[in-house]
Amino acid sequence: MPILDNLWIIPLLPLLGSAINGLFGGKWPNKIVNYVAIGATGLSFACALEAVREFSQLSPQQIPFVKQFFTWIAAGTFRAGFDLQIDQLTVVMLLVVTGVGLLIHIYSTGYLAHEGGYYRFFSYLNLFMFFMLILVLAANYVLLFVGWEGVGLSSYLLIGFYFLKKSASDAGKKAFIVNRIGDFGFMLGMFLLFRTFHTLDFNALFNSVAQQNSATEPWGQFGTFTVACLLLFMGACGKSAQLPLYVWLPDAMEGPTPVSALIHAATMVTAGVYVVARSHILFTHSETALVVVAIVGCATACFAATIGLVQTDIKRVLAYSTVSQLGYMFLACGVGAFSAGIFHLMTHAFFKALLFLAAGSVIHAMGGEQDMRKMGGLSKHIKYTYMTMLTATLAIAGIPPLAGFFSKDSILLSAFNKEGGHPLYAFGLLTALLTSFYMFRLIFLTFYGKPRYDEHHVHVHESPWSMLGPLVILAVLSIIGGWLAAPALWGGTDYFTNFLAPVFGSHEAVEAISEAAAHQLEIILAVVAVVAALLGFGVAYWLYSKPTGKPEQIAKSMKPVYNTLLNKYYVDELYAAVIVKPLMWVSRQIFWQAVDVTVIDGTVNGVASTLTVIGDGVRHTQSGNTRSYAVWVVVGAIVIIAVVFFWPEARTVVGRVQGLHLPTLTKMVRP
Amino acid sequence: MIPTHYYLVLSAILFGLGVVAFIFRRNIITIFMSIELMLNAVNLAFVAFSQAWNRLDGQVFVLFVIVVAAAEAAVGLGIIILIQRNRQSLNVERVDLLKL
Numbered sequence: 001m002p003i004l005d006n007l008w009i010i011p012l013l014p015l016l017g018s019a020i021n022g023l024f025g026g027k028w029p030n031k032i033v034n035y036v037a038i039g040a041t042g043l044s045f046a047c048a049l050e051a052v053r054e055f056s057q058l059s060p061q062q063i064p065f066v067k068q069f070f071t072w073i074a075a076g077t078f079r080a081g082f083d084l085q086i087d088q089l090t091v092v093m094l095l096v097v098t099g100v101g102l103l104i105h106i107y108s109t110g111y112l113a114h115e116g117g118y119y120r121f122f123s124y125l126n127l128f129m130f131f132m133l134i135l136v137l138a139a140n141y142v143l144l145f146v147g148w149e150g151v152g153l154s155s156y157l158l159i160g161f162y163f164l165k166k167s168a169s170d171a172g173k174k175a176f177i178v179n180r181i182g183d184f185g186f187m188l189g190m191f192l193l194f195r196t197f198h199t200l201d202f203n204a205l206f207n208s209v210a211q212q213n214s215a216t217e218p219w220g221q222f223g224t225f226t227v228a229c230l231l232l233f234m235g236a237c238g239k240s241a242q243l244p245l246y247v248w249l250p251d252a253m254e255g256p257t258p259v260s261a262l263i264h265a266a267t268m269v270t271a272g273v274y275v276v277a278r279s280h281i282l283f284t285h286s287e288t289a290l291v292v293v294a295i296v297g298c299a300t301a302c303f304a305a306t307i308g309l310v311q312t313d314i315k316r317v318l319a320y321s322t323v324s325q326l327g328y329m330f331l332a333c334g335v336g337a338f339s340a341g342i343f344h345l346m347t348h349a350f351f352k353a354l355l356f357l358a359a360g361s362v363i364h365a366m367g368g369e370q371d372m373r374k375m376g377g378l379s380k381h382i383k384y385t386y387m388t389m390l391t392a393t394l395a396i397a398g399i400p401p402l403a404g405f406f407s408k409d410s411i412l413l414s415a416f417n418k419e420g421g422h423p424l425y426a427f428g429l430l431t432a433l434l435t436s437f438y439m440f441r442l443i444f445l446t447f448y449g450k451p452r453y454d455e456h457h458v459h460v461h462e463s464p465w466s467m468l469g470p471l472v473i474l475a476v477l478s479i480i481g482g483w484l485a486a487p488a489l490w491g492g493t494d495y496f497t498n499f500l501a502p503v504f505g506s507h508e509a510v511e512a513i514s515e516a517a518a519h520q521l522e523i524i525l526a527v528v529a530v531v532a533a534l535l536g537f538g539v540a541y542w543l544y545s546k547p548t549g550k551p552e553q554i555a556k557s558m559k560p561v562y563n564t565l566l567n568k569y570y571v572d573e574l575y576a577a578v579i580v581k582p583l584m585w586v587s588r589q590i591f592w593q594a595v596d597v598t599v600i601d602g603t604v605n606g607v608a609s610t611l612t613v614i615g616d617g618v619r620h621t622q623s624g625n626t627r628s629y630a631v632w633v634v635v636g637a638i639v640i641i642a643v644v645f646f647w648p649e650a651r652t653v654v655g656r657v658q659g660l661h662l663p664t665l666t667k668m669v670r671p
Numbered sequence: 672m673i674p675t676h677y678y679l680v681l682s683a684i685l686f687g688l689g690v691v692a693f694i695f696r697r698n699i700i701t702i703f704m705s706i707e708l709m710l711n712a713v714n715l716a717f718v719a720f721s722q723a724w725n726r727l728d729g730q731v732f733v734l735f736v737i738v739v740a741a742a743e744a745a746v747g748l749g750i751i752i753l754i755q756r757n758r759q760s761l762n763v764e765r766v767d768l769l770k771l
Contacts, residue, residue: 624767630694630702 003051004058007067007084007137010051010094013044014129021126025119034109037122041105041129045098052091063087063502066139066203073142077198085139085202089503092342093136093274096349100266101129103470107357108258110466111364121161121256128154132267136274141190141200144275148186148239151268152179158263159255171251178248182238186275189231193282196224206281219287229282229289232275233296240272240326243300247572249323253315257360260315265322265356266349273329273345277338280504284336294334294415294424301327302427303569305434309441310555310565313370314359317442321396322352324431328411331428335421337414339500344411346496347403347481351395354474358389361463361471362446369453372445379447381460386447388471393443395478397436398533400526405533406482408432409526410494416525417518429532436536444544678719685712699751699761703744710740 003009017040025033058065064087073080086094105125112121131150138144152175160172190200197205217223236242241249252264263269276283276293283289301324308320325348332341363370365382379386395402398409412432416425462468484496543551555562564570621632689709696702714733721729751761758765 626763626766627694627697634690634694 001054003047004054004065008069010044010047011130011133011137013040014126016040018123018126018130021119022123025123030118033119033122037126038105040126041102045102048094048098051086055086055091060502064203080140080142082143083139084137087503088500089277090136092346096346097132097136097267100349100353101262103473104258104262104353107467107470110464111258111360112256124154124157128263135271139202148271151271152176155263155268158259159252161255168254171254175248175252178245179238182235182245185231186235189228192228209281217286225282225286226288229286230292232279233289233293236272236275240269241323242296242327242330243303246300246323247575250316250319253319257356257363261353261356266353269322269326270345273341276333277342280338290334290336293330297327297330297334298424298427301331301431305431307565307568308438309434310562312373314362314372314442315370317438318355318359324435331424332411332414335414335418337411338504339497340410340414342500343485343496344407347407350474350481351392351404351478354388354392354471354478357471358385358392361385361467364463365460367458374453375446376449377451378460382462384462384468388475390443391475392478393439397439398432398529400530403478403482406485409529410485412529413522413525432529433532433536436533437540440537440540441544444540448545449547675719675723678715682712682716697762697764699763703747707740710736
């Protein structure tokens with residue numbers, strides 16, 4: 001098993017690519033940078049495929065396959081190794097990350113062909129791949145955290161890629177700082193887990209949890225599991241843009257569009273879901289944590305979807321849509337349907353990456369315009385982009401038989417089946433309706449109607465094949481990606497859930513209803529979901545298919561609601577007033593003006609000025625008058641003699657200093 | 672035999688005179704001479720102790736002091752001649768370039 005035994009090669013290849021491009025790429029033409037970047041990612045993808053092939057030949061006892069390469073930190077009983085592992089969950093993540101990553105690398109060569117800093121972009125993008133692969137392959141929380149922080153760093157670098165633009169560099173900082181808040185919780189969670197279980201290796205940790213038969217902590221009891229899970233979930237909230245830490249993701253759209261597709265839609269932001277799924281044994285031991293995850297996910301899904309209804313920037317709509325879909329995944333985890341969450345993660349990676357890339361193609365065609373109010377009628381000019389984007393829209397809206405339908409359906413079903421999960425289901429369904437509406441609104445505004453741009457200045461053109469190729473592949477995946485779970489609909493096996501069963505196994509939510517009733521329920525819920533999606537489509541069609549002025553009328557008649565949504569519930573303003581401004585005030589007035597300027601600078605300057613004052617006084621003794629120097633010499637001699645004669649204790653001191661034996665000396669003088 | 676402290680008192684008086692002259696005279700040559708006076712006052716004390724304790728160390732030390740004084744006189748007189756050439760004066764108060 002050449003690759004499985006050398007799993008490190010999968011993350012190492014992008015790291016090499018990043019280093020080579022970062023160090024030498026500046027002097028190379030774009031073509032060579034392409035070869036290095038795509039070569040590294042492509043090889044990594046090939047290695048991942050080979051690893052998966054070898055993985056499929058392992059016997060169940062060998063899974064999860066853990067390989068220890070070297071000890072990274074050893075302190076007392078604590079060991080954090082560079083250990084990589086592969087199990088079914090990792091396989092899914094590995095293929096999504098390398099596969100989608102490769103497609104987006106290819107797309108980027110077309111998208112950024114005329115941009116400056118070309119090698120820098122690919123160096124960062126490869127660096128991201130490296131950290132993301134470390135994250136999904138890590139076999140302990142510490143190494144996972146390395147990847148976790150690393151993807152945050154790459155995200156920061158890529159959001160601020162156009163760093164000369166103030167808004168872009170601000171958005172980068174915002175993303176980094178908001179993530180720090182979550183990471184703080186994540187680290188505390190790790191510390192707590194280590195204190196309780198004395199290990200952070202996934203295998204050892206989860207086995208000891210499973211073997212100890214620890215009691216599940218009921219609702220309201222804040223034991224170790226609950227606290228640790230909530231802390232881990234805090235980190236997940238930051239990384240995966242959930243309430244209340246979602247604010248950085250919409251701003252992250254300042255980065256180049258391929259970055260939004262890869263990092264802020266398909267892979268990095270799903271890391272939170274991955275961590276929750278990876279720690280599912282911990283989460284299932286705490287009722288409170290699961291309920292919190294479900295409620296936060298559901299609330300985020302609904303909340304972000306409503307904001308998405310009125311946004312006019314094409315990428316912002318997609319950003320809020322991403323936040324909303326991530327909420328779905330957490331909802332799935334929260335109701336115990338981890339494999340449904342991971343399934344949605346995978347399908348979402350396909351269609352959301354496609355949506356972003358297609359949006360990038362639209363922006364490319366419009367010469368940089370992102371405002372949907374200035375588009376319209378583009379379907380004639382950019383057919384392939386239109387077709388692929390429509391596919392993705394149908395997929396995300398949940399129209400069968402595309403991928404989104406199956407994954408969303410299984411989440412809604414799990415929520416419905418969960419005890420007391422009907423409100424969650426209701427909000428999930430509402431979100432599905434809203435999703436369908438804002439996505440079709442996007443399609444109608446962008447591709448239908450009359451052109452609202454200046455046709456003399458904007459030269460709409462289809463993108464090159466380096467961009468369209470990935471779009472087509474992703475469109476195919478968006479269509480067929482869901483079929484893995486399709487047989488479940490007519491009572492067969494859900495291949496995806498079966499595949500992940502060794503990981504999540506018995507921890508999945510147990511459905512207490514009979515097979516036939518369950519199947520019937522499933523069909524009913526699927527129909528309801530499709531009706532909701534069609535309803536959203538209908539409303540969007542009614543409002544936006546022709547320029548009727550109806551949207552404006554509605555906006556006018558519900559001005560307070562519309563303004564609230566347009567301003568994203570004033571959350572940014574709220575955070576600015578409640579957290580940022582007081583923090584700035586404290587930093588400026590207390591830490592800077594009081595502590596730094598007065599205390600620290602004051603001490604340093606005070607020492608210096610005291611010495612100046614002393615020097616100023618003392619320097620007058622150097623008068624240049626030789627005779628006054630003579631007087632000082634004499635005075636000094638007299639003082640020493642006086643001390644030696646009249647202060648007996650001093651004699652020993654002086655004697656030691658001079659190496660003389662003073663008592664003898666005095667005896668000589670006074671015989 | 673003359674008691675030791677007689678010599679010591681004489682030595683102290685000579686030394687004191689040397690100090691007073693060292694401080695209050697302005698002419699560099701006079702100051703130089705007062706230094707010689709102090710050195711010789713010390714020499715006297717050394718010799719007196721040497722005799723009182725019946726040991727030779729003091730007398731050997733005197734020889735050293737004389738040698739150092741001779742060397743010092745050679746260097747010092749050279750400096751004095753240069754000062755005279757540059758300043759056309761032997762007043763120490765005019766040698767004040769190191770003043771702040």
